[in-house]
Amino acid sequence: MRHPLVRRTLLQAAPLSRAELADRTGLSRPAMTEICQELTDLGLVRETGVRTPSRSSMGRRRAQLDLVADAGYAVGVLVAAENSAVTILDLKGGLVATQRFRPPSGAPEPTLSFLALTAEDQLARVGIPAERIVGVGVSVPGVVxxxxxxxxxxxxxxWSNVPVRAAFEAVFGPRVTVASPVQAIAVAELLFGSASRLPYADLALVNVSTAIAAAFVFGGRLQQGADSASGQIGHVPVDAHGRRCRCGRRGCLDAVASGDALVALAAQDGEEYGTFSDLLGAAEGGDAHALALLHQSARQVGKVVGDVITMLDPTLVAVSGMVLRLGTWYVDRVREAALARAFVVSEAGPRIVASAFGVDAGAVGSAAIALDKFVYQPA
Ligand SMILES: [Zn+2]
Known part of the structure; x- marks a missing residue:
């Protein structure tokens, strides 16, 4: 794999001139000219016209370069209980197709084989031959x-100790990348979402759905941690007297503020919403109890996000997950609580925004990890 930084920069910010690419990557302009020629010869990059920069030396017109969208495709498989999805992105990150469905529940092996075969079917339906696939990304909730x-x-x-990659390699061969959905969303935000236009952005991604988790991208790299367990903010203790958590401890953020926790807390008050999706539906309809629970959740998530900001000083915090069904309502309350608590140096503080992909983030992210591996990973 050649020139990963140039390829990734094009994915993030194209069209760009050779001079802009040189500035963003720190490579010399003669080197950039050579690299762009190689990438053009490989069919991955082409010129897309000229643009006169507003403040350029001598007002020279600069040819713009872009990735060739149909030079390859990435497949993403989101493994979820109800909303599993197969998504195909082109080489520029454009959405080609996506399909949601509910896989048969139960043991991991039949579930994963079902999803692999469904992905293969979808490629056939869309008419993309196997040799055009640059990679397959699989995201599955948990520690990967x-x-x-x-x-x-x-x-x-x-589930525990499941060979996810092997299940997909049986169908697609050795080009499968595995991550958690929240890690996958963070990569998508970096490549073509809220962080793509911020060179060298350090990103904290916080996902609030039935469960709560985070992922961090610093220095352009997803941070995995020593045991690949980085970002488990759902298990930060926030209330010594709070509910028992899925992890066995008491009062974790996940146990008091996740979607599943809110449904359980409502039931304690005699209000049966059924699922978090139903609770969100009630909130959309103006149900005061549901809105109060979500507001309380946003305050608690915001406090932990405030501490993340104090410790890591990210450029950007993006919030994803089912709470985006409420537009920016939940994110606004997270921001308020986070900035009230965080130690920030600049007056504005870091930007705290909604994920660029709304409720489709997990499906898009799953393909983004495959695309990122193709463009970025050195061979
Ligand atoms: Zn916990």
């Missing part, structure tokens, strides 16, 4: 070992 492509543990599914 990216090197071995295994799921260590998924409290959500009750």
């Amino acid at each position: 070992d990216p090197e071995r492509g295994r799921l260590h543990l998924s409290p959500f599914f009750g």
Whole structure:
């Protein structure tokens, strides 16, 4: 794999001139001219016209370069209980197709084989031949070992030590990348979402759905941690007297502020919403109890986000997950609580925004990790 930084910069910010590419990557302009020629010869990059920069030396017109969208495709598989999805992105990150469905529940092996075969079917339906696929990304909730492509543990599914990559390699061959959905969303935000236009952005991504988790991208790299368990902010203790958590401890953020926690807390008050999706639906309809629970959740998530900001000083915090069904309502309350608590140096503080992909973030992210591996990972 050649020139990963140039390819990734094009994915993030194209069209760009050779001079802009040189500035963003720190490579010399003669080197950039050579690299762009190589990428053009490979069919990955082409010129898309000229533009006169507003403040350029001598007002020279600069040819713009862009990736060739149909030079390759990435497949993403989101493994979820109800909203599993197969998504195909082109080489520029454009959405080609996406399909949502509910896989058969139960043991991991039949579930994963079903999803692999469904992805293969969808490629055939869209008419993309196997040789045009640059990679397959699979995201599965839990702690994932990216090197071995295994799921260590998924409290959500009750699965442990599952060879996820092997299940997909049986269908697609050796080009499968595995991550958790929140990690996948963070990569999508970096490549073509809220962080893509911020060179060298350090990003904290916080996902609030039935469960709560985070992922951090610093220095352009997803941070995995020593045991690949980085970002488990759902298990930060926030209330010594709070509910028992799925992890066995008491008062974790996940146990008091996640979607599943809110449904359980409502039931304690005699209000049966059924699922978090139903609770969100009630909130959309103006249900005061549901809105109060969500407001309380946003305040608690915001406090932990405030501490993340104090400790890591990210450029950007993006909030994803089912709470985006309420537009920016939840994110606005997270921001307020976070900035009230964080130690910030600049007056504005870091930007705290909604994920660029709304409720489709997990599906888009799953393909984004495959695309990122293709453009960025050195061979
Ligand atoms: Zn916990």
